[in-house]
Amino acid sequence: MNILSIIPIFGLILLQSFGSRGQKQSDAPIRYINNTFCKIPDLNQWEMKMFYEPKAYIPCETIPPLVKLEKDDEFYFLAVDTSAVQFYADSMDKISCVISNISRGINTQLPDQTMRESKPVPFDSTTRSEMIKDTVRVRCYIAEKPPRIVYENVFGAYVRYNIITRGRPLAKQPYNILMIALDSVSKYSFPKLLPKTFEYLNKINFKQLYGYTQLDNDALTNIIPILSGYSIKDAMKHFGTPLKTFFDTYEFLWHDYRKYGYATIFAEDFSNANTFNRQYKGFWSQPTDYYFRALSVASDLLNSTKLDNMPHCTGPENSAERILKLASNATGAFRNRPYFGLFWFNSFSHDDYNAPRRMDEKLKRFFQDIYPNLNKTIVFFFSDHGYDKDSITEQKYGAYESKSPFHFVYLPQIFEMSHKDLAHQFDKNRFTLVSPYDIFCTLEDILSLSGTNHFARKSKSCKHCRSLFKEISMKRNCKSIGVEEEWCICVVDEAKLRTPGNIAKDDNSKIHERSEAITTKSTAFYLFLYIFYYFLNHF
Structure with missing residues (x-):
């Protein structure tokens, strides 16, 4: 082989060797978002390890429930589980059960804050009792004097009578919308706190929005833009303050979906921390077809226990699991009708x-x-904001933890096959800065893609915000998507990041960039010297 032919090959090997050394020596942070106008780091999930404490699931009961909910076609029934009787009484003959319907207190000044209950009606333990209302309470007694309650619970279901008079759906090729919201969980802590869930979501192709950001550290401030396209400030100016008026006048997009025949659902698992009721008047009229506010209020009145300073067991069930069942049942409840469901935890x-x-x-x-x-x-699976309590916000990366909610979206295969260009654009937009206003635009866009003549509304409070199915600039900044500086984690230089405790460390990105440039130049220089020396000694 000619010696001259070896030199270029050896030179490439040498160049690669020097280049790889430079990469190994680099400690540049990997970034979720990285452009001239915005840098958001992909932090190690263990940055907050000093706050991490493994906690185990604690069941509410060690015995099976006495009464179970059954579904037959589109009808729901309550029935005594005869196999469970042995845990409550010597025989079924000694147990008597009654059922009552639960609804909002419509005759009060604040219907969402109260509930009313119908007269309890006995039901035969050997047969099933059909549910004719969305929410019911069941009590079972031992035939003693006085009677002793051995089982009490509340149940929610999608009773078909709510929507049977609505007529046929107008959407020809509808896509259901399922929204699952967890309060106060960041994108950085999600893989650490919910590792099994995180792994499974990735397995079934849930897509993470890496640049999703919040507008404030309050649930209402972040959900109002998703549901209406308005900031909370603009919404109050346009529709009235919820401290003085009800949310009925707010133009929430579940009303848009309802116009085209969708069954609409809203449920939360903790009545005292309810998004629309904690500090506000809530709704005068029922806002969705299935509105489980009465279920939440009734369940919190059961014999309850707390864990981690939050409701844990309300009656024999875990508070969150009761609403998870509702969300799960929604996916199979509507045979001939699409649905829009929001479930908040x-x-x-x-x-x-x-x-x-x-x-x-x-x-x-x-x-x-x-x-x-x-x-x-x-499916939209997301949090309203990051975790902002304790002393987390005072840590080096505390502002990232407190201001970075997670957000995953699932697009079914039929959507990706029918709208390949839109799905491709969505994948690109996962790596840009995204705000709740963009989610509103996306939800409006989905309705227009569901075989309707719906004209997708745009956000009134963010003129540059767009559906994630449309082309979006990769060079967005916080101001362009309606995020105020106080809540912005999109920065050019990490050293400028302000945490509430004003603790921030210098970023190594510029040092790395200079180091990388020096390494490249040094590699070229040493390669030149090597080739020059080789020729000097061999020719």
Whole structure:
């Protein structure tokens, strides 16, 4: 072989060797978002390890429930589980059960804050009792003097009478919308606190929005833009302050979906921390077809226990699991009608950083259970904001933890096959800065793609925000998507990041960039010297 032919090969090897050394020596942070206008780091999930405390799931009961909910076609029934009687009484003859309907207190000044209950009616333990209302209470007694309650619970279901008079759906090729919201969980802590759920979501192709950001550290401030396209400030100016008026006048997009025949659903798991009721008047009229506010109020009145300073067991059930069942049942409840459902969870994440760890296995099973029913369902799984309590915000990366909610979206295969260009654009937009206003635009876009003549509304408070199915600039900044500076984690230089405790460290990115440039130049220089020396000694 000619010696001259070896020199270029050896030179390339040498160049690669020097280049790889430079890469190994680099400690540049990997970034979720990285452009001239915005840098958001992909931090190691263990940055906050000093706050991490593993917590285990604690069941509410060690015996099976006495009464179970059954579904037959589109009808729901309550029945005594005869196999469970042995845990409550010597025989079924000694147990008597009654059922009563639960609804909102419509004759009061604040219907959402109260409930009313119909006269209890006995039901035969040997047969099934059909549910004719969305929410019912069941009490079972031992025939003693006085009678002793051995079982009490509340149940929610999708009773068909709510929508049977609505007529046929107008959407010709509808996509269901399922929204699952967890309070106060960041994108950085999610893989650590919910590792099994995180792994399964990736397995079934849930897509993470790496640049999703919040507008404030309050749930309402972040959900109002998703549901209406308005900032909370603009919404109050346009529709009135919810401290003085009801939310009925707010133009929430579930009304848009309802116009085209969708069954609409809203449920939360903790009545005292309810998004629309904690500090506000709530709704005068029922806002959705299935509005489980009465279920939440009634369940919190059962014999309850707290864990991590939050409701844990309300009656014989875990507060969150009761609503997870509702969300799971929604995916199979509507045979001839699409649905729009929002399910909000506060009871295992709001007041304790590590509490979500207890529910990891339950959340994973929830997604495993619903996955076969998602062939025409688009899922939004997200948090309103990061965790901002304790002293987390005072840490080096505390502002990232407190201001970076997680957000996953699932697009069914039928959508990706029917709208390949849109799905491709969505994948690109996962790596840009995204705000709740963009989610509103996306939800409006989905309705227009569902075989309707719906004209997708744009956000009134963010003129540059767009559907994630449309082309979006990769060079967005916080101002362009309606995020105020106080809540912005999109920075050019990490050293400028301000945490509430004003603790921030210098970023190595510029040092790395200079180091990388020096390494490249040094590699070229040494390669030149080597070739020059080789020729000098051999020719």
